[in-house]
Amino acid sequence: MATGSRFSFADMQNPLFFHPSDGPTSICVPKLQGASNYRAWHRSMEIQLASKRKLGFVDGSVKKSAIDATEAAQWETCNNMIISWLHSNITDAVKRSVLFINLASEVWKQLEKRFMLTNGSRKYKLNKYLFSLKQNELSVADYYTSMSSLWKKIESMKVLPTVSTVNEEITALLKAIETIKEEVRLFQFLNDFNEVYGAQRIELLMLSPLPTVEVACAAFQQEESQREALNVSAETEVAAMYSLGYVEKRTGTPCTACGVKGHLSSKCWTIHGYPKWHYKHNRNNSKANGSGKKWSGDKIKMVNAAQSSGGEQGVVFSLQQLQQFLAMMPGTVS
Template structure:
């Protein structure tokens, strides 16, 4: 958002916030501080103008007082719009992976989540109710991420949802990304049977992950093993 971007710049520069909220009054014309104040005002004004779109820039290009420009932008844009919240929620629910790689699909989702968080006031205290709400929000994001995955990831989706404690969305993203990389490697290289220990760690961490009883590989179980149920469409071994 426009206001958020400029406010970030203002906080990082010393003694510039006064040019945004109007607390720095213009000194008399003969004041020795006039030149310095006008210089700082011009800097803040340039920050604002470089942070807005071309359409908005055309309406403020002739303004010379940063605080007045900021007040005008705040009046026009710093309002939570119910229609925008609805639009973001709709985009999140309708977003599908389709032909996009996992990383691009996840980046689009995260951008929508971040924009939604900027419009909705979330609890920031450390009480049990606030923590429960944050946990619920993370679970919702995990489900939204899994819902948009292609059908070829049904096995991974079931495994994540069947875990005793649900993974975070970042952990689920890591799992799916690893599966995607594994499939790409198999599609580009000849199938060679090698000892499982060459690629999979026997550490305590990996021992907690689901492991296939057929091929002894983690991240999937016997009921969805490609060697038993067949390879998905698009895989070079698919028949």
């Protein structure tokens, strides 16, 4: 098959070919522990075996020659090497159960029968993880990776019939099914994002047709990068109030300081000043109390106390009334 130290392309395409560097430890993946990591292990081993053109030995497509003794001997060598690869990538406890099986394909089938779980409890567990997944402190990339991993695990457990004849109607049906699945994934992805991304979520849902999950992820990552560059996420409370004001501006009791619904006067930016990233920061902070000077801490405390006590008695002072009241009090700075 080879001359000297050089191998022809035809030699390397032959599944019976072994490179001189191949050995029992040439393939290394995380070891098979049991049913919990079987699917990930199975996929990793498939990739490794296919890269060496040895996948046919475990799926049974490469048969031992019955007429050529040389090829039969080479097949035995390949079979034993693949068994050694399988043994080196499973735990000792699992290896003991397949140690005396002489065919790589039989070892592969035995592990599949033992650990390939597709029962309802496994599906339920994965779907439960998916429905409870929230972004919280995760970055956009980490959140997408976690959700995408669950999608792929759940999808791999679905067994669909094979379509032998493909026509235009079948193609259109498959395309429609894929579109529905993509929409479901998009809604799951958008649903559990933090509220600070509420504006971006609304913009994406208004698009027609709806974007793919990958497009939505890219849009959120861009917004995340801009927020990090502008230090928008430095104060979670401020970002949450900003988002709440956007989403709930038509609900709740109006702020007594600015008249906008969705937040209390104790957190109103017109009193405390706008954050640095806000476009009104330099223009309006010096006019927060309408007099060209920032309110003192004592005045703010008095405003909050008056409004909270007034709310208990059913009486609420307006901002102008409180300003006039404080201006008449001795020892206060207006």
